[in-house]
Amino acid sequence: MGIVSIKTVSPVSQLGRWRMTEPWEELREMIEIPAGEAKAFESVIKNKRKREWLACRILLKEMLGRNAVIAYDAERKPHLAGLKIQISMSHSGEYVCVYLHEHAPVGVDIQQLKPSISKGAFYFLNEAEMQWADLENNVRLHLIWSAKESVFKYAGDASIDLKKHITINHFSGNQNGFFEVNLQKGDNQEVVRLQFDTFEDYVLTWTL
Numbered sequence: 001m002g003i004v005s006i007k008t009v010s011p012v013s014q015l016g017r018w019r020m021t022e023p024w025e026e027l028r029e030m031i032e033i034p035a036g037e038a039k040a041f042e043s044v045i046k047n048k049r050k051r052e053w054l055a056c057r058i059l060l061k062e063m064l065g066r067n068a069v070i071a072y073d074a075e076r077k078p079h080l081a082g083l084k085i086q087i088s089m090s091h092s093g094e095y096v097c098v099y100l101h102e103h104a105p106v107g108v109d110i111q112q113l114k115p116s117i118s119k120g121a122f123y124f125l126n127e128a129e130m131q132w133a134d135l136e137n138n139v140r141l142h143l144i145w146s147a148k149e150s151v152f153k154y155a156g157d158a159s160i161d162l163k164k165h166i167t168i169n170h171f172s173g174n175q176n177g178f179f180e181v182n183l184q185k186g187d188n189q190e191v192v193r194l195q196f197d198t199f200e201d202y203v204l205t206w207t208l
Contacts, residue, residue: 004095006063009195012102015206017110018059020094024050031058036069036081052091059098060087077156088153092202099206107154108206109146117141124148124162132170139174139203143196146205151181151192154207160185174198178208 004017020027024047031054033041044050061067069081070089078087086106088099093112100106118135124145125133134140148162160166164184171179176197183190193208 003059003062009099009206009208012104013106014063014100015108016059016063016098016100017204018055018096018098020051020055020096022051023047024054027051027054027058030054031061032067033057034067034069036071052096055096056089056091056098059096060100063098063100073156075156075158077153088150088206090149090153095202097204105154105156106207107150107152108204109149109153110202110204111142111146111149113138113142113201113203117145126163126167128167137174139198142203143174143198143205144168146203147179147181147194147196150194150205150207151183154192155183155185157185 002018004019006014006016009015041053044053057070068083070078070087071081072078078089080087084103086101086104088106088108090097090109092110095110097108097110099108115138117138118141121135121141129144133144147168148166151166152160152162167182169180169182171177178193178195181192181194183192194205195208196203196205198204
C-alpha cells in the first residue's frame with residue numbers, strides 16, 4: 001500500500017506512516033540501499049524484519065527527498081549520518097512510522113493492540129500510575145505502554161527503566177489527544193508532552 005500519511009507536527013517536524021502490504025522483494029526494488037547500510041541489510045534474516053527495515057528507509061527517503069544513512073550511537077539511538085536532523089522510528093503489525101525533527105530529539109511508538117497486555121501491566125506501571133490506570137481498559141494500557149516507549153526513545157539513554165523513570169500523568173480519552181509524562185534522567189526531571197492517536201487496532205504516540 002505504501003505511504004498512509006506524512007503529517008506536519010510543527011514547522012520543523014514531520015511524522016510519516018507506511019502500511020506494509022508488499023513483500024520485501026518488492027520493497028527492495030523501491031530503494032537504492034546506501035553503501036553504509038548494505039552490510040546491515042545483508043545481516044537481516046527474517047522476511048518480516050526485512051520488510052520493516054526497507055519500509056522505514058523508503059518512507060524516510062520520501063520525507064527527506066533523498067537517501068540517508070541511519071546509524072546508531074552507543075545507546076542504540078538512531079541518527080542520520082552527517083545530518084543534524086533527529087529521527088525516531090517504530091513498527092508494529094503492518095505499519096512503520098518515521099518521525100523527523102530538524103534539530104531536537106523526538107520519540108514515536110506504534111503498537112498493535114493485544115488482548116493480554118494487562119497480564120504484564122505490573123512490569124511497566126509504577127505505583128503512581130496504578131492509582132488511576134484501569135487494567136480493564138485495553139486501549140488505555142496500550143497508550144501508556146506506547147507513551148513510555150516514545151519517551152524512552154526521546155531520552156536516548158539505555159539505562160532508563162520504563163517503570164522507574166517514566167511516569168504517565170493521568171489523562172482521559174481513548175481516541176486521540178494529549179498528555180504529559182514525567183521523565184527522570186539522572187538527577188534531572190523533565191516534563192515531556194505527547195500526542196496520541198488510535199486507528200484500526202493500533203495506538204500511536206509521539207513526543208512534542
